[in-house]
Amino acid sequence: MSSDPWGRVDETGTVYVRTADGEKVVGSWQAGSPEEALAYFERKYEGLVVEIGLLEKRVKTTDLSAKDAQTAVDHLREQVDAHHAVGDLEALRARLDQLVALVETRREERKAQRAKQSDEARGAKEALVAEAEELARSDQWRAAGERLRSLVDTWKGLPRLDRKSDDELWHRFSHARSAFSKRRKQHFAQLDAQREEARRIKERLVSEAEALSNSTDWGPTAARYRDLMSEWKAAGRAQREHEDDLWNRFRGAQDVFFAARSSVFAERDAEQAENLKLKEELVTEAEKLVPVTDLKSARAAFRSVNERWEAIGHVPRDARPKVEGRMHAVERALQEAEEAEWRRTNPEARARAEGLTGQLQAAVDKLRSQVEQARAQGNDARADKLARELEGRQALLDQALKGLHEFGG
Structure with missing residues (x-):
């Protein structure tokens, strides 16, 4: 063993x-x-x-x-x-x-x-649901849509909870996504309708713009183009495939009109600048007639200048007041000289002046005699009163004699 x-x-x-x-x-x-x-x-x-x-x-x-x-x-x-x-x-x-x-x-x-992972997963899923429900109210369609897709991927990577909790959270999560998708679909459907309306409006604006492109009615047409541009901006954007083409046609029509107008205006501006130069030479010639020494020859010379002036045509608007003001000043000087000559040579006015002068002279002589008589009588108060009256009549007489002198009297 x-x-x-x-x-x-x-x-x-x-x-x-x-x-x-x-x-x-x-x-x-x-x-x-x-x-x-x-x-x-x-x-x-x-x-x-x-x-x-x-x-x-x-x-x-x-x-x-x-x-x-x-x-x-x-x-x-x-x-x-x-x-x-x-x-x-x-x-x-x-x-x-x-x-x-x-x-x-x-x-x-x-x-x-x-249990910890489940709590963490529950917290993570609740956070995803809360964010999804917030995004469901967003109008940032592209960014919110991309974020919601990212949240789905995150959800798929999280552990499942108990069936009831997981199903309840998934229902809220899915509902938020559906609500966002529905709002986005409605938004873009409305946007498509608005863009279709914008396309119809802009096609009408383009047609009118193209019809106006050959107009030579510069002012009203330019104003209408400004109105068309305001209407274009107010119409909003059309669909992308139509917007650029419509804009190119609209802008092209305007360019044709404004290029033609610019060409005409450039030619007109050059012509008006030359007109201004000619009118400045004429007004300088006219200004040499002042002061007027020989009314008859001055009037003839001014008539010649004015005829040439009228034949020249328009000058630039900003230069017009100054050059025309100088010409009007010469014209007023001639008118004043003519009025003075008329007063000097008018028989009726001369007769009235002589009559008035004679009346005033007789009144002055009478008052002087009355003053001397009152002094001789020792009535100084009356003499002083008459002397003051005499002084006033003498002033009127002096003025009348001056006027009479202008008639050569």
């Missing part, structure tokens, strides 16, 4: 293992010596040690599920409890008990981790 600290073989070849509960039969060995029998069952024990060690490592270092780990522990425990190995089976049981505790710890850790 051979023995070992953990087992023995009796004379019949039966192999025993020692446990806390006493010896347990391991098996029977008839093929060799007792030492070989013990060595065989010790190797089986070492195999169990290796398997338990591997399981411990898997539990500690891999994501082996608690269920699979427990199944593996149970399988090893069955082998240990079957007593088909020689060794410290209690130590193996203790290690398996520790493994069960470790598996349970890992189970709780993973449960807590899953």
Whole structure:
């Protein structure tokens, strides 16, 4: 009979293992010596040690599920409890008990981790829903649409919650996307209608602009083009495929008209600048007639200047007041000279002046005689009163004599 600290073989070849509960039969060995029998069952024990060690490592270092780990522990425990190995089976049981505790710890850790991940996923999904509902009210169609698509991708990458919570949040999320899509569709449908109306309006404006492009009614047509431009801006944009073509036609029609007008105005401006030069020469010639010394020759010379002046035509608007003002000044000087000559040579006016002068002279002579008479009589008060009256009549007489002198009297 051979023995070992953990087992023995009796004379019949039966192999025993020692446990806390006493010896347990391991098996029977008839093929060799007792030492070989013990060595065989010790190797089986070492195999169990290796398997338990591997399981411990898997539990500690891999994501082996608690269920699979427990199944593996149970399988090893069955082998240990079957007593088909020689060794410290209690130590193996203790290690398996520790493994069960470790598996349970890992189970709780993973449960807590899953709960944490679920809370995080719930928070993340609630944040996605809140943002989606905010975006559903946005008018930034492109940016909001792109962001909503990005939120969908983010949602897909998040863990699922319990079915009820996940379905409720997904319903809100999906509803927000649908509401945004509906508003965007309505917006662009309305925009399409507006752009179609803008296209009809602009086609009408283009037709009128092209009809006006050959007009030579410069002022009213330019004003109408300004009105057309205001109407164009107020119409809004047409569809992109029509807008540029319509604008090019509209602008092209204006360019034809304004280029023609510019050409005509440039020619007119050059002509008016030359007219101004000629009129300045004429007004300089006319100004030499002032002061008037010979009315007849001055009148003839001015008539000649004026005839040439009228034949010249228009000058630039901003220069017109100055040059015409100079000409009018010469004309007024001639008129004043003519009026003075008329007064001097008018027989009726001369007769009236002579009559008035004679009346005033008679009144002055009479008053002078009355003053002398009052002095001789010693009536100084009357003399002074008459003297004052005499002074006033004398002033009128002097003025009348001056006027008479203008008639050559």
